[in-house]
Amino acid sequence: MDLSDKNQLPQKNRHYSDSFRYAFEGVKTTFQEERNMRTHVLAGVIALLLGLFLSLSIAEWLWIVLSSFLVFVMEILNTVIENLVDLVTKEYHPLAKKVKDMAAGAVLSTTIFAVVTGLLIFAPKIIQLFF
Numbered sequence: 001m002d003l004s005d006k007n008q009l010p011q012k013n014r015h016y017s018d019s020f021r022y023a024f025e026g027v028k029t030t031f032q033e034e035r036n037m038r039t040h041v042l043a044g045v046i047a048l049l050l051g052l053f054l055s056l057s058i059a060e061w062l063w064i065v066l067s068s069f070l071v072f073v074m075e076i077l078n079t080v081i082e083n084l085v086d087l088v089t090k091e092y093h094p095l096a097k098k099v100k101d102m103a104a105g106a107v108l109s110t111t112i113f114a115v116v117t118g119l120l121i122f123a124p125k126i127i128q129l130f131f
């Protein structure tokens with residue numbers, strides 16, 4: 001969508017490059033505005049460095065990458081939902097609370113999945129390093 005002229009209705013993206021640019025802007029905005037997203041990315045970078053240090057297998061990398069991206073995607077969707085709710089109402093509403101709490105619950109669930117995946121893969125290797 002072209003949102004440069006606020007008085008005009010958004011136009012459909014004409015080129016793949018436009019679609020990519022706006023999608024990248026969406027990820028960047030989530031990163032800039034959401035502290036949780038920055039924490040998730042930091043955790044992902046730590047997992048990446050740890051994976052390189054511990055020489056993970058392809059299968060182990062796939063689980064780490066899958067769980068990391070699941071958390072990133074869920075955080076973006078949570079932010080989308082929060083923004084949509086705020087667009088609909090700035091007032092207190094029990095449904096707004098329910099929707100936001102559920103979206104946060106989805107992030108929490110994927111984060112637990114990522115932590116469990118990380119523990120199952122990294123913990124035995126780290127223990128082996130010391131014993």
Ligand SMILES: Nc1ncnc2c1ncn2[C@@H]1O[C@H](COP(=O)(O)OP(=O)(O)OP(=O)(O)O)[C@@H](O)[C@H]1O
Pocket residue numbers: 034036078082089090091092093094096097098100101104
């Ligand atoms: N309009 C509303 N009506 C009722 N409760 C709301 C409303 N807006 C927010 N809340 C409550 O406040 C909580 C935090 O909402 P907020 O929009 O500040 O999210 P946030 O702090 O950015 O969340 P997150 O940590 O997931 O990024 C929601 O989970 C919900 O319980």
